[in-house]
Amino acid sequence: MDINAYIESGIIESYVMGVTTPEETAEVRSMAATHPEIASAISAFEVMLEKQLKSNVQAPPQIVRDKIFSEIISPDETGKVVPMESGRGDIWRFMAAASILLFIASALLNVYYYRNYKQMQSSYQQLLADQGVMQAHVDKMQTRMNLLDSSMEMLQDPSMKVVSMKGNDGVATVYWSSKTKDVYLLKNNVPAAPAGKQYQLWAIVNGKPVNAGMIGDCVGLCKMQNIPEAEAFAITLEKEGGSPVPTLSALFVMGKV
Template sequence: MDIKAYIESGILELYVAGALSEAENKEVYALMQQHPEILQEVLDIELAIVELTASVSQSTTRKSLELIKKTLGFNGTDDAKVISIAKPKYNWITYTGWAASIILAVGLLWTVTQNNQLKSNIQTVETQKSQLEIEIEFAKTNLDKAKTLISVLRDENITQVPLTGQGPFAATYAKVYWDTNAKRIFLDVDGLPDPPQGMVYQVWSLTLNPLTPVSLGTLDQFTTDDNKIFEIANPNQSEAFGITLEPAGGSASPTMEQLYTLGVVASS
């Protein structure tokens, strides 16, 4: 029998751990009685484990060793049969290294998991923060617009121009609040329906004699603007305002067949 190969096979560690079958345990026990080298190896393994659990008292350790010897059937006279090895192959440092490796691996796994969770939480917080910043900015913009509109409505110098529905669009309406000092208008188009696909409302400043239309731009955000109030620059000496429906991008001159609303500025 190759005792060295048997010792290195790992079966003795399994024996000490109690992981062998009853038949295998009997086999190892018989070989321990026949070969002092195997017995010594088992004792070395047991000793390493006992030292690894050094939290127990020294008296408990000694009792454990005596119990091992007693269980194996060796008394004081049999000790002379045990071959002493100066440096056991399996010492407490070896098993401590295994334990440290396991602890380190578990620690690294926990750290990686926590880092991934932390990164996920940070991304979630950053996303929520960005969304909140957008909502705050949107609310601030709406508040600023509301304050501006209130100041315009309360200003006695603001010229109000009602725009009434024309021809087949008689049910429509709009209203212009013209701030001549700031050269701008606030156009309320809540009385207009959503434009058809591919079409857009275009706003015109008109002089009447001769009739000259000047485009003030298109209402490209009509369907997405909940308030339906638009601030538009108007540096013109307007005598009337009109709104037509035009192809997307607007037209160079108004399509009179699509004139929705028209209003004349009252004489001062």
Template sequence: MMEKKKILEEGLLELYLTGELSEELTTAVEDALKQDESLKEHFDVLEADFERMGMEQAITPPLIVKERIKNVIRQPEIKKTSWLPLSIAAGFALVFGLSTFWLYVKWQDAESDLNTLQLQTSQLQQQVDELESEFRLTANRLENINNPDVVPLVLYGNQKAPNGKAIAFINHKSQLVFVNPKGLPVLPKDKTYQMWSDVNGEMINMGVVPTDKELVTLKYIENAESLNLTVEPAGGSEHPTVEELISNVII
């Protein structure tokens, strides 16, 4: 038996209604209608729609046809042939209705495909914009790091983080500070790294240092004598937790 999916996708029910199928396909469709109740219900609905559209699209015959019908009523002997013009008109109306319905379905499918394509294009453009933004940011940071005025400083972990390492890049001329934290151990969610500058014995906050970024921009502190890295509660602290100091380096 021919599959229901094939019949629906290839529009065989519509072609069956209009008598445009070959004898072999006609037999196959009729067998499928007999054996598949859901397909038969779909066909009945389609047939009813076609009949309704045929009536809606029916063309009003010209007045001459009306006069001929009156003559036929007066001449019963040729009554059978007098309905031919109306049959032809109704046939054309049905074919027109079927064609209109078929084109409408195709138009709806094309519109749906167009909307999907537009959405995909919009999402792709957004991704491209995000990549361009990230590229510009990375290129800018690399340019700042490779600047001859930049001083790189390595912060090695102490006994609290023996395998930890972070690299700071300081440009005193442009007053920029970047830190690469990728060598630091990952902390629990309720903890964070925080950098401090030592200025005449006073620890000044430079900002928190998340480990999920390649480069972190920190606040530049003038006259800093050293950089100091501590572990603080998530969000950072106003004052450094001295016992949680894991690294420091002299500037």
């Protein structure tokens, strides 16, 4: 084979520029391996082509260079840095989300507890009021019981004189201590006094009525005025506050000692 003719055929240029068929490529490589002239012809055209292609060129924009270098360099560095930063960002995002949720939960709980508190407060006030009412009842009952208790003691006292007073409209009893001369009245059957009127107890001493006190709202025995001496007791219905002399027409009950 004429090596020079082969070299001059254009096969070298076709091979270097990559427009040969696979068979041609294999052929050129095999020829170059056995013929140093062909190998050096290939090298010479490579140099020539390189020189040619480096002339009359257009430079790429800077942005392409930046993209390339960020792409080839970043996988190493961002592999460490960027994920960490984004990881940190995730943590902040997570914390922000969590704190917003906590805030909302806390706000809801505030509302819930405030409502509970208001409800409890009103229940508590209600209980306090109820308790006050109960206590008042208890106090009243206690007082009443004490009075009844002491009345009972007096009734049992053997030194007590009992003067039963009767009338058409009712019954009352005077308990008169022979030791202290204290007078107590028990309203057995005494209707309520009409408006503006009040019952008044009188002791009859030597045929004359002596005021023994006004009869109020008392529990058990009503303590009246001390009477040293009396033959009889009587109750009249007088104007409120009492009268100096009894209105005999309004005699309610009377009983002798």
